[in-house]
Amino acid sequence: MLSPVILIPAILNGLLTGAIYALVALGLTLIYGVLHIINFAHGALLSAAMFAAFFAYHQLGLDPYLAAFLLAPAFFAFGYALQRFVIGPASHGNDRNMLLVTLGIAIVIENALLYAFRADTRTIDVPYAFQTVDFGFTFLALPRVVGFAAAFVVALLLWLIMGWTDIGKAIRAVAKEKLGAELVGIDVAHVYAMTFGLGTACVAVAACLLIPTYYVNPNVGNAFILVAFTIVVLGGMGSVPGALIGGLIIGVVESLSGLFLGESLGQIGIFLIFIAVLLVRPSGLFGAKT
Amino acid sequence: MSDQRIPFSRRKFLATTALGAAAATGGLAMPSVLRAQGAGVKLGVLHPVSGALSYSGQQGRLGATLAIDEINSAGGIKAMGGAKIDPILGDAQSTPEGGTAEVEKMNSAGVACIVGGYASNICLATTQAAARYDLPYIVDVGVTDAIVSRGLKNTFRFGPGFGVIAKTALANLVAINDNAGKPAKTVMIVHEDSAFGSGLAKLLNAQLPPQGFQVLDTIAHPTPTRDFNNVVLKIKSANPDIVIPADYYNEYVLLARTMQQQKVRPKAAIYSVLGGAASSYKFVKEFPEAAQYIMDCNHWFDPRNPKAQALKKKVEAKGQFFTYEVYLNYCCVRLLADALERAKSADRAKIIAALESSTFAGHIMPYGPTRFVNGQNQGAMPANTQVIGHDIQVILPEAFASAKAVYPLPPA
Numbered sequence: 178m179l180s181p182v183i184l185i186p187a188i189l190n191g192l193l194t195g196a197i198y199a200l201v202a203l204g205l206t207l208i209y210g211v212l213h214i215i216n217f218a219h220g221a222l223l224s225a226a227m228f229a230a231f232f233a234y235h236q237l238g239l240d241p242y243l244a245a246f247l248l249a250p251a252f253f254a255f256g257y258a259l260q261r262f263v264i265g266p267a268s269h270g271n272d273r274n275m276l277l278v279t280l281g282i283a284i285v286i287e288n289a290l291l292y293a294f295r296a297d298t299r300t301i302d303v304p305y306a307f308q309t310v311d312f313g314f315t316f317l318a319l320p321r322v323v324g325f326a327a328a329f330v331v332a333l334l335l336w337l338i339m340g341w342t343d344i345g346k347a348i349r350a351v352a353k354e355k356l357g358a359e360l361v362g363i364d365v366a367h368v369y370a371m372t373f374g375l376g377t378a379c380v381a382v383a384a385c386l387l388i389p390t391y392y393v394n395p396n397v398g399n400a401f402i403l404v405a406f407t408i409v410v411l412g413g414m415g416s417v418p419g420a421l422i423g424g425l426i427i428g429v430v431e432s433l434s435g436l437f438l439g440e441s442l443g444q445i446g447i448f449l450i451f452i453a454v455l456l457v458r459p460s461g462l463f464g465a466k467t
Numbered sequence: 468m469s470d471q472r473i474p475f476s477r478r479k480f481l482a483t484t485a486l487g488a489a490a491a492t493g494g495l496a497m498p499s500v501l502r503a504q505g506a507g508v509k510l511g512v513l514h515p516v517s518g519a520l521s522y523s524g525q526q527g528r529l530g531a532t533l534a535i536d537e538i539n540s541a542g543g544i545k546a547m548g549g550a551k552i553d554p555i556l557g558d559a560q561s562t563p564e565g566g567t568a569e570v571e572k573m574n575s576a577g578v579a580c581i582v583g584g585y586a587s588n589i590c591l592a593t594t595q596a597a598a599r600y601d602l603p604y605i606v607d608v609g610v611t612d613a614i615v616s617r618g619l620k621n622t623f624r625f626g627p628g629f630g631v632i633a634k635t636a637l638a639n640l641v642a643i644n645d646n647a648g649k650p651a652k653t654v655m656i657v658h659e660d661s662a663f664g665s666g667l668a669k670l671l672n673a674q675l676p677p678q679g680f681q682v683l684d685t686i687a688h689p690t691p692t693r694d695f696n697n698v699v700l701k702i703k704s705a706n707p708d709i710v711i712p713a714d715y716y717n718e719y720v721l722l723a724r725t726m727q728q729q730k731v732r733p734k735a736a737i738y739s740v741l742g743g744a745a746s747s748y749k750f751v752k753e754f755p756e757a758a759q760y761i762m763d764c765n766h767w768f769d770p771r772n773p774k775a776q777a778l779k780k781k782v783e784a785k786g787q788f789f790t791y792e793v794y795l796n797y798c799c800v801r802l803l804a805d806a807l808e809r810a811k812s813a814d815r816a817k818i819i820a821a822l823e824s825s826t827f828a829g830h831i832m833p834y835g836p837t838r839f840v841n842g843q844n845q846g847a848m849p850a851n852t853q854v855i856g857h858d859i860q861v862i863l864p865e866a867f868a869s870a871k872a873v874y875p876l877p878p879a
Binding site: 180182183186187190194291295296297298300302306307309315316318390391392394396400401432435436439440441443444 | 517518519520521522525660686687688689691692693694696697698700701704716717720721724727728729730753754756
């Protein structure tokens with residue numbers, strides 16, 4: 178079982194899967210870092226984005242990778258509007274209310290999808306879905322390699338936005354000290370909505386990268402969301418590099434524990450890490466110490 | 468246990484007194500039967516049409532309502548003066564509790580019988596709830612054998628149970644392999660880790676070695692599983708002659724696609740038992756290459772029966788796939804209609820008696836003669852199918868076969 182013939186491809190697979198996890202976690206960590214809420218609607222938004230990518234392919238003939246350039250802005254706008262006009266006003270400034278509102282939104286989105294598209298599982302068949310990159314000792318699926326690279330690009334973009342743009346600075350200011358940011362003239366409601374929009378855009382990109390090799394149904398987001406929560410905790414709440422590194426680590430851990438303990442117990446590795454991080458380093462790998 | 472004994476004895480008491488009363492006052496009962504004609508026969512159609520199982524539930528409901536429409540437009544139940552079947556649709560919400568709540572509602576609404584349930588755990592709960600009211604219940608799918616082994620007199624299952632399916636699957640695998648000169652000796656099992664997959668894996672692990680097969684590895688995985696690359700890596704390194712998957716639809720498709728992607732192909736066959744996708748037109752249509760030559764032992768219709776082909780056309784014209792939920796439910800409603808014709812009444816006890824003595828032959832399944840023992844149809848059998856070209860063919864049992872098995876796999 179320890180033969181490198183299996184071990185090395187398993188690690189590579191873990192990294193590829195982990196990159197997609199990271200992308201889902203990026204949106205989540207961003208929203209947590211600024212709004213200090215766990216966005217329960219994240220999984221439902223992922224399902225919705227995957228349906229959008231599915232129909233973009235089926236109705237418009239749009240390749241999922243091209244659709245990402247359309248869906249990311251569209252979901253950014255959707256996320257912005259959701260926070261600005263629904264979550265924000267409904268929460269009346271109370272974080273706990275916000276949490277409940279996102280939970281409600283998750284239920285509404287999931288059931289709207291169920292009503293509109295039934296529970297039927299759908300897949301798309303792009304010409305390159307079965308193409309592989311031959312490494313000599315193993316084949317890696319081309320769409321998964323693309324997903325891996327794209328996750329890094331998105332993380333880099335997000336990191337640049339956060340570090341070098343005005344809105345990035347404003348987001349960081351609000352995350353650190355909401356009242357102070359408000360006092361220096363930052364429109365907190367706008368920053369909240371921008372953050373939510375960016376987080377939702379990440380989900381849209383993840384959906385477009387997932388759809389060529391995965392399936393979509395109204396509950397599909399739930400398969401990813403628990404793992405994404407773990408990554409956010411591991412990487413440090415609100416940390417972009419943390420989400421990326423955390424995602425890769427979780428991907429490899431899941432892959433290896435699946436290999437050694439059996440697929441059924443593969444998840445154990447993830448949650449052992451989750452508990453260990455909470456015990457030893459509650460702020461996560463890249464989290465600010467509080 | 469004592470909780471259960473009370474309803475059982477009450478039920479038996481009611482059943483015998485009801486039968487006795489019916490026999491003693493046969494003449495007097497007639498007027499009430501005549502009065503019932505105008506109202507029609509209320510039939511509970513119960514499926515999980517929301518929640519995790521909603522796709523299967525909706526397919527099941529489609530099959531049942533198609534049968535009801537056909538019966539009604541052909542003049543209803545003739546022995547009851549053309550009484551129409553009046554469906555009362557229920558949603559089990561993919562949980563046993565949801566199913567039980569619907570049974571209570573349907574009982575209050577005065578249904579004569581309930582058809583459906585779909586999942587084993589839902590059927591276990593709903594049949595028991597219906598038993599308290601002596602309400603006849605026809606299980607559409609629910610393969611767990613516990614459904615018909617608890618002594619519930621109201622419960623009938625037209626399709627085969629898990630034990631029969633597993634036994635047939637094993638016998639057919641041995642037969643197919645023997646016929647081809649025993650090219651396969653090693654097996655690998657990939658199964659989902661709930662009762663269905665694990666039970667099957669345990670059974671295969673016990674039964675395959677005496678038949679001359681070596682089980683190289685047994686891999687369990689949860690539902691949902693996001694990635695099958697590691698499983699396929701293990702298959703690749705063990706290089707078995709036969710891979711036996713037992714998974715639900717999504718995981719099955721993911722596994723088959725990953726095998727194709729990693730260029731992993733067993734020497735002899737992919738042979739599934741109750742494979743989630745192996746005998747699904749949807750899978751074949753969407754991934755013809757990944758599906759090619761996959762064998763399955765599962766519920767299947769009789770391809771030589773013109774009525775089955777007509778129903779298939781009808782379902783496909785509605786833009787739906789002709790899945791086993793559709794035709795099993797269709798047959799269950801037909802089975803009930805046949806019982807109603809002989810019972811000549813919507814009386815629950817009479818329907819139960821008519822189902823017990825049923826020899827229903829108007830179905831579209833590749834079954835032997837219908838005969839119920841303890842509520843289980845003894846004629847019910849699974850069929851072996853294989854994806855050949857862009858279609859799914861029946862390869863066993865011989866009497867219903869539409870093609871010869873392609874075994875072992877031709878070189879890629």
